[in-house]
Each structure stands twice: as structure tokens, then as C-alpha cells.
Amino acid sequence: MSIQIRSIWNAFRQSPHAPKWLTWAAINLSIAVYFGFGLVAPASISSTAWLPGETTHGHYQIELDCNACHDPGRSADGPSGSDVMQDACIRCHGEQLDLAKDTHPAKKFRDPTNAERLAVLDAQNCLSCHQEHVPEQTLTMGLTMPADYCWHCHQEVADSRPSHRDMAYDSCATAGCHNYHDNRALYEKYLDDHHGQPDHLELASLPRRSTAASLSGVFRPDRPLGIDEADHPPAEAVDQRVLDDWATTAHALAGVNCTHCHGGKDDSQWSETVAMESCQRCHADQVASFQTGKHGMRLAVGMPAMTPDQARLPMHAGQAHAKLDCNACHPGHRFDTQFAAAEACLQCHADDHSLAYRDSSHATLWQDELAGSGAVGSGVSCATCHLPRIDGETGIWVNHDQNASLRPNETMARQVCTHCHGLEYSLSALADPRSITSCFGDAPTERIESVQMAHQWFEQRRAKREARLQKP
Amino acid sequence: MMKLNRNQQLAAAALSVCTLLPLAALPGCTSSEASSTPSGGITPQQFADGVHAVMMADRTVYATHVVTNLQKQDAPVKAFEYWEDTENSIPLPAQMFRMGAELVDENPEAGFTYALRSKWPLNEQHQAKTELEQTALDYLSDNPGENFYGEEELGDQKYFVAVYPDRAVAEACWSCHNEHPNRGDDYPEFGKDDVMGGVLVRVPL
Numbered sequence: 283m284s285i286q287i288r289s290i291w292n293a294f295r296q297s298p299h300a301p302k303w304l305t306w307a308a309i310n311l312s313i314a315v316y317f318g319f320g321l322v323a324p325a326s327i328s329s330t331a332w333l334p335g336e337t338t339h340g341h342y343q344i345e346l347d348c349n350a351c352h353d354p355g356r357s358a359d360g361p362s363g364s365d366v367m368q369d370a371c372i373r374c375h376g377e378q379l380d381l382a383k384d385t386h387p388a389k390k391f392r393d394p395t396n397a398e399r400l401a402v403l404d405a406q407n408c409l410s411c412h413q414e415h416v417p418e419q420t421l422t423m424g425l426t427m428p429a430d431y432c433w434h435c436h437q438e439v440a441d442s443r444p445s446h447r448d449m450a451y452d453s454c455a456t457a458g459c460h461n462y463h464d465n466r467a468l469y470e471k472y473l474d475d476h477h478g479q480p481d482h483l484e485l486a487s488l489p490r491r492s493t494a495a496s497l498s499g500v501f502r503p504d505r506p507l508g509i510d511e512a513d514h515p516p517a518e519a520v521d522q523r524v525l526d527d528w529a530t531t532a533h534a535l536a537g538v539n540c541t542h543c544h545g546g547k548d549d550s551q552w553s554e555t556v557a558m559e560s561c562q563r564c565h566a567d568q569v570a571s572f573q574t575g576k577h578g579m580r581l582a583v584g585m586p587a588m589t590p591d592q593a594r595l596p597m598h599a600g601q602a603h604a605k606l607d608c609n610a611c612h613p614g615h616r617f618d619t620q621f622a623a624a625e626a627c628l629q630c631h632a633d634d635h636s637l638a639y640r641d642s643s644h645a646t647l648w649q650d651e652l653a654g655s656g657a658v659g660s661g662v663s664c665a666t667c668h669l670p671r672i673d674g675e676t677g678i679w680v681n682h683d684q685n686a687s688l689r690p691n692e693t694m695a696r697q698v699c700t701h702c703h704g705l706e707y708s709l710s711a712l713a714d715p716r717s718i719t720s721c722f723g724d725a726p727t728e729r730i731e732s733v734q735m736a737h738q739w740f741e742q743r744r745a746k747r748e749a750r751l752q753k754p
Numbered sequence: 755m756m757k758l759n760r761n762q763q764l765a766a767a768a769l770s771v772c773t774l775l776p777l778a779a780l781p782g783c784t785s786s787e788a789s790s791t792p793s794g795g796i797t798p799q800q801f802a803d804g805v806h807a808v809m810m811a812d813r814t815v816y817a818t819h820v821v822t823n824l825q826k827q828d829a830p831v832k833a834f835e836y837w838e839d840t841e842n843s844i845p846l847p848a849q850m851f852r853m854g855a856e857l858v859d860e861n862p863e864a865g866f867t868y869a870l871r872s873k874w875p876l877n878e879q880h881q882a883k884t885e886l887e888q889t890a891l892d893y894l895s896d897n898p899g900e901n902f903y904g905e906e907e908l909g910d911q912k913y914f915v916a917v918y919p920d921r922a923v924a925e926a927c928w929s930c931h932n933e934h935p936n937r938g939d940d941y942p943e944f945g946k947d948d949v950m951g952g953v954l955v956r957v958p959l
Contacts, residue, residue, distance in 0.1 A: 383838070392859040393867055394956055395883035397909025442878060471836045743935030 458730030473736035479704030486702035492677030498566035504537025872951030
């Protein structure tokens, strides 16, 4: 055998085309290695070659971790070529849809009478409306279906809602009217209940955070600690300024000592850096929600932290390589929530909306609150709108998924805007691109009609009922 | 006899056990008689009749002993259509019934679906959706006290369909329906035991 190979090799070397063959083989081998490595390697730039097209703005952060969506082994139902991506959608978005009281959950279509409708539009499959890697047909909210999709099932809506007659088929899901999934701020009773509100409410204030009550895990606030009680290992040289900062924080006030975050009192257990998991021990909801937003979603799938240079929105160049973990907005050892609420955002974000913030009336209110001339809760920072305060089971906590109130943005109307503004004003502002660009420095130029329409609907119903009751 | 799939057989067996166990405790009924199941299993109609009996019993108890009782006591908690967003509110009996149906829809092991239907639906989702459903509602109106049984094919799947008269069992039912703002001009004035619609059980064959 070795003699045969040697004779072939000798014949090959003597061939006048040997260099060409070698070059051809080397090129093919390189291509195979390049693509093969990209296929099996962990999430990295080498996987770029396998991207079939530009990924949507909601998923591009994790696009190099192909298995985040395409790993059949992670499906709860086992490997399946047909529904593996559907399973991936539910893993990340299932709980969000439940919280949003999804008005079109898959279960709604399990009634067999929907068979004909499902044959036209499979509403039980996320991918029917949200395909990936098809930028040429992707609309806002990752929709890859023509915007008149409501018509397939609701074409007779004018029979029960005459006010909807002659409305365009693709106008249902425009701002202020309907959403496919989240209608918490748009269903007719909610609209009617908030009819007639002034643009600016007399009592305009955010709910107070109940941080201690909303803490998770086994740790509970203990007695306040003084600076002399810091329990870092004696061998660790700790800057006095660090200790001074820590001593002024809620951490020291709640009895959270150095070793709670940095490890044990022994040098071998001590860590200079603090992992997100350490924060999570007490702030589970905050960390969990951080990982479902664009800031933290890379960490959720085990990828390195997001950095501003990877963002599609304009960012300040100086922060290009800043890692987006807990410390990015809550730098130690002050963990200043006031800094995190606005300045932390503005040190990176450089889009028109963010740049307009400092000149907005919202920013003025925030500065007044910081200066003490405005009441607590009267200021409006970036976090006020993008990290809404959620009334949870254990108290009011801050949702750290800054995208949660933007899927779609009417969600913000109910969670945030209506603390200070009337619903109609809020929905109108959120529907006005100019108002959004100016960071709501300009009042909305047009008013959405849904609040008035819902009120008229209920008024008509009430009038009919009264007329019927008055009949002998 | 039509055959039931494994999940339906299990559900039927569980239902039989629940129904027959109390009988076993009655004088004159031996344990062997009570726990025995009919040879050859049960028909889809028997299955539908059984699950219908359970669901109607639950809803009747809820409407009578929860909703109506709260009304009578003038309690601060009331059954209200928009209960999810309203303090001191609980679901209406029809909503409780529909939420149960949705939970069954979520369970791929359940092996059947059920729903409310009416010729005068206050909720558009409860109107007849197939020709057979319309026929069933007409039949219930024309034949008071009788059930409707039939078969239909939806999306290449054959179903056994049973529709039972849905009666006004508690004052809370007819008073709320009669005064509901969504009622149409042709809406009847319902009273006790009137058939307000149908309870539909659909079993794949």
C-alpha cells in the first residue's frame, strides 16, 4: 500500500500541473475548515459565514449563537425538525406573552373550528408572522407578514362595530388601536375607563420603589454596618474611598458586607470582580429581567456581555467597548440609582431621542427632583420610562428589561405614562414619531381616536339599555 | 361502536371511578359492582355526557353558591366581566367556564374540547362557528330538554359533537344576561331554567 501511495505521489510531483492541483486542494481545504469551524465552534465571529441573512434588531445580539434558536436538543419535546425554532421562541418570549395577557395565544386556536382559518394563517406558529433573516420583508416588531393580517379573521368586524366601517385593512395595528399580542392598554373597557382625562394629571407621580420588600433569595436586610465593620480580608488593600462609598450605600445600611459580594474572608475565596450571579442572589427579578432585554440577552445565552460598538443605534464612540453588565450602570461602590437612571444611559446612547432628553421638560423635572426642589417621584429620567416600576407580589420593583415597555410602545402608556398623563394624550404621544424623536419635548400633533371611540361605544350601549328599561 | 383514543379512555376511566366510587359506599351496592366498567369501554356519547355532567355541576355550584351568594350578602366582591383589571372582582360563571375550556385546550393529553355557544351570544366568540353547531342550537331551541348529537369533519379530522342545553340556573345568570349592554335588539328576556345557549363537547374520532 505504501509503495502504491509513494508511486502516486512521485507521479504527482513530476506532473507539470502539480502546483495547480496543490493550490486547488489547499483552497478547498481552507474553505472546508472555515465553514466547518463556524458550524461547530462556540458562538463567535466564525459563525458569521452561516448567517443566511441580516437578523432582526431583536435577535442580532445573539445571532452568532446559532443554537440559541436552532438547537433541537434544547426542545422540551425532543429533537424536531419542524418546531425547533417555535420552541426557542417560547423559551424566551413565553413568559412575556403570559404577562402581557396575550390576546392571541396559540391555545385560542386549538378549537377545531379554527381548522380552515389555520390553513390560511397558522396562528399557532410564531414563524408564520415572525420569520428571521429576511430583512427585505421585515416590518416593525419583527413582523414578516403583510400588515393586513387581521383581515383574515376579522373582516366582518364592522357588523358589530359600525365605527370600523371603511377603515383600511392594514390600519388595525397602528398605534393607539390594536396589537396582536399585548392589548393591556388598548382594550375597550380600559380605554373607556380613562376617557376624559386631562393631558397632565393633577397627581403626577411615580410609585415608590419597595426595594427591601422586593428582594429575593435568602438574604434579608440586617442591622446597618459602619465603615469599621467592613469584613474584607486584612491582606486585601482596599482604597479608603471605596470604603467611604460603600458606607453611604443602601448595601451598608442593609447589612450587606464586603464578603457578601466578593467572596469569603479568606484570600483564596476573595474576588476583585463581582459576578452578575452575586447580584442575582438578592436581586433575582432585576437580573432576570435584565437578561431578557437587549442589554443582557447575550449574557442569558452564555455569550460575552453586549458592548455599545455592537449596537445598531448610534452610540458615543468613547464607550464603544464598555461591557454591559450590572456594573455598567451601577458602578461600585456607590451603586447610585440616580446615576443609573439617566447619566448611565446617556454616556452610551447618542440617538436623536436620547440626545434630545436633556432639553426636554421631563429632564427638567428630573433635575428638580435631584436638586430637592421637586417632589420625590415627580422627575422623569430615562429609567422612568424604560425601566418601569412594576407592582409585583412582593412590592414595587424595577423591571430591568428596557425593551419590555416597547414591545410595542403602547405597553409604556399603561405601565409608565398614565402615572402622569391622560391615556389619550399618552397613546397620542407614543403614536407620534416626531414626539418620540424629540423625547416628548413636543406635544403630539394628532390625537388618536380609540379612547373616544370606545367611550362612544359604551355610551351607545348604556343609552340602549336605559331606553329598554324605560319601556313599559 | 366508535373507538376512543388512549387519552380519552383514561379520562373516561377516571371519570367512571369518580362517579362510581361514591355509589360503592351506598347500602346494597357491593364494591365489585361499583368499580366494574362496562365491557368494551364507553361510547363517545357516554364520554361526552360524563364530562358534561362534571363541568355543569362545577359551574352550577359556582353560579349558585359563589356568585349568587355574594350578591345576596351584598358583599364587596362581585362577579364582573372585567374582573382582571378591577379590584374586588371575580370572573363571571361564563368566564370561569371558558377559562376551564382554555386550560383543557392547553392540555394536549385531554383528548377533547368544549365551549359555550348561543344563538344570542353576548361574546362574539360564542356564536355558532360551523353549520353543525348552528343546526344544534336550532335543535335545542325547537326541542326543549333534549340534547343534540352529531358528527362533523373539520380540517380532515372527524369529530363527535354533543351539544347540551345551557340553562339559566341562578338568578345571577338571567339578570346579568338580560341587562348586559352587548345584548342585541332580538335578545330574549330570560328567566329561570330558560335555555340561553348550548354547551358543546367535541371529541375527535
